[in-house]
Amino acid sequence: MSTPVLRVEDLHRSYGRGPTRFEALKGVDVEVRAGESLAIVGKSGSGKSTLMHLLALLDRPTSGSVELNGVPADRLRGRELNRVRNETFGFVFQQFFLTPSATVLENVILPLKIAGVGRAERKRRGMAVLEQLDLADKAKNRAIDLSGGQKQRVVIARALVNDPQVIFADEPTGNLDTTTGAAVEDLLFGLNRERGITLVVVTHDEELASRCDRRITVRDGRIEASATAATTASGTGTTAEPGRPAEEVAA
Amino acid sequence: MKPADVVGSAVANTFRSKTRTILTVLAIFIGAFTLTITTGLGTGINRYIDQTVAEIGAEDVMTVAHQAEETTDDGPREYDPDAVTASGLGADGPGGGQTIDPITDDDLVTIAAIDGVESVEPLKQVSVDYVQHDDGTRYEVSVGSFIPGMELVLASGEQPDADAAEPQVAIPVDFVEPLGFASQGDALGGEVAFGVTDATGAEHVVTAEVVGVSESGLIGTGNSVSPNTALTDELYAVQATGATGQADVYGSAVVTFDPELGEPATQALKDDLDEAGFTATTVEDQIGAFQSVIDGIVLVLNAFAVIALLAAGFGIVNTLLMSVQERTREIGLMKAMGMGSGKVFGLFSTEATFMGFLGSAVGVVLGMVAGTAVGDALATTMFADLPGLTLIAFDPVSVASIVVLVMAIAFLAGTIPAGRAARQDPIESLRYE
Numbered sequence: 001m002s003t004p005v006l007r008v009e010d011l012h013r014s015y016g017r018g019p020t021r022f023e024a025l026k027g028v029d030v031e032v033r034a035g036e037s038l039a040i041v042g043k044s045g046s047g048k049s050t051l052m053h054l055l056a057l058l059d060r061p062t063s064g065s066v067e068l069n070g071v072p073a074d075r076l077r078g079r080e081l082n083r084v085r086n087e088t089f090g091f092v093f094q095q096f097f098l099t100p101s102a103t104v105l106e107n108v109i110l111p112l113k114i115a116g117v118g119r120a121e122r123k124r125r126g127m128a129v130l131e132q133l134d135l136a137d138k139a140k141n142r143a144i145d146l147s148g149g150q151k152q153r154v155v156i157a158r159a160l161v162n163d164p165q166v167i168f169a170d171e172p173t174g175n176l177d178t179t180t181g182a183a184v185e186d187l188l189f190g191l192n193r194e195r196g197i198t199l200v201v202v203t204h205d206e207e208l209a210s211r212c213d214r215r216i217t218v219r220d221g222r223i224e225a226s227a228t229a230a231t232t233a234s235g236t237g238t239t240a241e242p243g244r245p246a247e248e249v250a251a
Numbered sequence: 252m253k254p255a256d257v258v259g260s261a262v263a264n265t266f267r268s269k270t271r272t273i274l275t276v277l278a279i280f281i282g283a284f285t286l287t288i289t290t291g292l293g294t295g296i297n298r299y300i301d302q303t304v305a306e307i308g309a310e311d312v313m314t315v316a317h318q319a320e321e322t323t324d325d326g327p328r329e330y331d332p333d334a335v336t337a338s339g340l341g342a343d344g345p346g347g348g349q350t351i352d353p354i355t356d357d358d359l360v361t362i363a364a365i366d367g368v369e370s371v372e373p374l375k376q377v378s379v380d381y382v383q384h385d386d387g388t389r390y391e392v393s394v395g396s397f398i399p400g401m402e403l404v405l406a407s408g409e410q411p412d413a414d415a416a417e418p419q420v421a422i423p424v425d426f427v428e429p430l431g432f433a434s435q436g437d438a439l440g441g442e443v444a445f446g447v448t449d450a451t452g453a454e455h456v457v458t459a460e461v462v463g464v465s466e467s468g469l470i471g472t473g474n475s476v477s478p479n480t481a482l483t484d485e486l487y488a489v490q491a492t493g494a495t496g497q498a499d500v501y502g503s504a505v506v507t508f509d510p511e512l513g514e515p516a517t518q519a520l521k522d523d524l525d526e527a528g529f530t531a532t533t534v535e536d537q538i539g540a541f542q543s544v545i546d547g548i549v550l551v552l553n554a555f556a557v558i559a560l561l562a563a564g565f566g567i568v569n570t571l572l573m574s575v576q577e578r579t580r581e582i583g584l585m586k587a588m589g590m591g592s593g594k595v596f597g598l599f600s601t602e603a604t605f606m607g608f609l610g611s612a613v614g615v616v617l618g619m620v621a622g623t624a625v626g627d628a629l630a631t632t633m634f635a636d637l638p639g640l641t642l643i644a645f646d647p648v649s650v651a652s653i654v655v656l657v658m659a660i661a662f663l664a665g666t667i668p669a670g671r672a673a674r675q676d677p678i679e680s681l682r683y684e
Binding site: 084 | 252253256260263267580581583584585587588589590591594677678681
């Protein structure tokens with residue numbers, strides 16, 4: 001079997017020190033394989049977001065190792081780490097984090113701008129990705145003038161523009177109604193299938209989680225269960241509330 | 252992110268919340284505008300002084316006289332019983348303090364022997380009774396000392412030629428019409444006569460050709476006619492007719508030196524002259540005190556403008572801190588996408604610098620327009636008697652340095668919010684509601 005894209009071993013992450021010390025992760029092992037779609041589910045405060053941040057190299061573990069394509073991530077420092085994150089990952093957040101006054105195109109090419117890609121090349125790649133997502137006619141519109149579903153599609157375009165290996169989606173449909181949410185899901189899974197982009201979805205939406213190849217459930221800083229789609233499809237114990245508005249990001 | 256993109260993004264961000272930016276830029280504008288005007292004032296006045304310096308005398312000459320009795324360099328003067336009688340003897344009037352020994356031919360030899368003195372000429376002071384043209388009305392007039400190298404501010408005509416054998420003179424513009432000339436052009440080439448009384452009381456008339464008409468100046472040749480060497484010599488000779496032994500003593504002498512040798516050499520020459528019992532004054536010395544007062548005043552005015560700019564600097568800090576607060580999530584996102592802290596710092600500090608640039612550019616341009624307008628208006632009203640004085644003038648270097656200074660202040664102000672933005676943790680920022 002090939003090297004997993006991401007592998008974490010015995011991952012601990014704690015915040016604060018002394019009596020206020022809080023352990024968000026208490027020894028987690030996860031492998032993310034190339035081309036799969038993985039759902040990280042868990043309740044608010046379970047540590048699932050912390051796990052995602054560690055996988056996305058946004059945070060450093062208190063102890064344990066994170067490997068990206070077989071290379072220990074703690075070897076990456078500063079500039080190198082920024083470059084790797086820029087080139088390897090795409091992010092889709094529950095909040096859109098679009099610059100409201102900037103145009104759709106400007107929002108989409110932000111990762112390329114950060115990477116230092118030239119102006120003409122930026123525009124070409126930005127337009128190409130907007131074309132794919134049927135947003136080309138909106139390129140010159142201001143981001144604030146779009147509907148929720150369009151905004152999330154712009155966010156996906158932004159995550160896609162630098163041709164990433166992995167897309168991290170943190171509650172990607174949390175702010176969308178059911179129909180729009182389903183369309184965005186289709187889009188994400190389509191990318192996963194057709195372009196082989198590894199998808200890591202953090203959610204507590206059962207329906208979304210069940211569409212992933214594999215899911216891991218995080219509870220109190222530990223992985224409670226790991227299952228493949230086949231086994232989870234039938235039996236569900238947790239309560240799912242589709243279309244529920246955002247009530248948490250803190251974890 | 253490429254540096255050009257950092258600048259581009261910063262500029263675009265500046266206009267994101269327009270009202271706030273405009274208000275901040277306005278505060279900077281006020282400071283920059285004030286600084287432009289005050290600096291312009293300094294430039295204008297100093298430029299006029301420099302012009303006047305050229306008028307008073309050349310840069311390579313110093314006026315040398317015997318040291319006055321009271322002039323001692325340092326500290327209180329030692330009591331000297333003879334000095335009292337000495338000053339008593341020479342007193343010109345009631346309570347008269349001091350006399351200066353005249354410069355004699357022997358003194359001229361002594362001065363000429365001093366190292367660094369290129370040449371020495373006695374300064375011949377002449378006084379005439381009147382000036383007259385074509386038997387017209389006679390007017391009282393004083394005769395200026397013509398030092399080779401000095402340049403009159405001329406209304407028309409040319410400078411009196413120091414080397415010309417013919418007596419030449421430049422008359423003040425105020426004298427043109429009273430003397431009976433139809434115009435300045437008419438005066439040029441005309442002849443004027445000077446009445447001189449000699450030592451015996453006999454009257455003589457000396458004629459000279461008018462070659463120039465001089466503007467009245469701040470210090471120099473205000474209401475005196477400016478003769479060339481030939482005329483001075485002739486007037487002096489006539490004035491001294493019948494005098495006994497007076498002909499060869501002068502109030503002061505003019506020493507030519509080489510200013511290219513620099514300040515230390517000039518100072519050494521002064522010290523040597525001092526040792527020999529003479530005081531030497533260069534044109535710079537005469538004007539220097541005046542100029543330092545002006546510089547002092549301008550400095551104080553500039554300080555006020557800089558205080559205004561510092562206040563504007565806090566405006567920048569305030570504005571950008573608000574921006575950083577508002578854009579917390581955006582900063583977090585950019586960092587998550589791999590933007591380094593240095594670039595985030597660059598983004599916000601560039602935004603601050605750009606605000607500084609906007610405010611200073613507008614301030615400087617409007618300051619120059621306003622300053623020029625006011626200067627021109629004053630030149631024709633309040634300072635009409637001082638032609639050549641542009642109260643507020645601008646030179647490119649000082650104007651550019653104002654812009655640079657304001658941008659530097661803005662950058663420094665920007666480092667506070669930029670530092671805060673750069674330190675933000677991407678996770679915390681993304682969580683920020």
